[in-house]
Amino acid sequence: MKKLESRHYVFLGLFVVILLTMLLNVRLEIRVSPETQKMYNYIDSLPEGSVLMVSFDHEASAVPEIKPLALSILRHAFKKGHKLIGVSLLAEGTGIGYRLMQETAGEYNKVYGRDLVYLGFKPQYIAAILSMGESIPETFPEDYLGRPYTQFPLLDSVKNYDNVAGVISIADGSLTTHWIEYAHARYHVPVTAAVAAVMMTTYDPYISSGQLHAMVGGLRGAAEYEKLLKIGGSGRRGMLAQTSAHLYVIAMIIAGNIVYFLRRNKRVKS
Secondary structure (H helix, E strand, C coil): CCCCCHHHHHHHHHHHHHHHHHHHCCCCCCCCCHHHHHHHHHHHHCCCCCEEEEEEECCHHHHHHHHHHHHHHHHHHHHCCCEEEEEECCHHHHHHHHHHHHHHHHHCCCCECCCEEEEEECCCHHHHHHHHHHCHHHHCCECCCCCEHHHCHHHCCCCCHHHCCEEEEEECCCHHHHHHHHHHHHHCCCEEEEECHHHHHHHHHHHHHCCCCEEEEHHHHHHHHHHHHCCCCHHHHHHHHHHHHHHHHHHHHHHHHHHHHHHHHHHHHC
């Protein structure tokens, strides 16, 4: 058996720290940012029964960060009695979006076809966004499971963006930009976003200009949103694991420097 090296003990220590932190259920004090509060206020202020389009514009690799964000948004919308239409501009996000919407609808006893419909994926995202501005039923004649658009009561009065209160893009990349540049700029539908933390600075100019109405991002954003909803969730747990890991790494850096200087002083003296 290969002898364990110091780096192996470092990784083992990281595992133990995260495990103990999660088992002890340490409580983090989370301060809600203005960006997250604005996103919450937007959904909260819409009249009950408003129709929102939720677009899952992300890859499967982003699920650990995107899922807590998506669940928070979906839970808030269903809690407020809004109707949701799900779509996807990336093939990888299609099945994930369908499962998340179905899972959350079950928590709030929402009925498919009346409270939510999932239309699925449409290639050529710019063309799809523009096409829905003219006619959603022509863009998606069937839902994700192949049932006719006209079969669902929710969609009876939904013809284009004029019948949608807003679009929420759940993204790990730049696809939200296309919703802003085509859906908002041309058809004036409000666009909001739930994005990976690394993309938040990319969308800051759109927030400042008012082209992007509101944005929430990263695990911290998910944890803040869960706090506003007064529910537990994977956002808070993820932040707990992330915070403990960061503190551990800082401690290891400090310890490593102390050991380095002690050994150097010892060599100088000898």
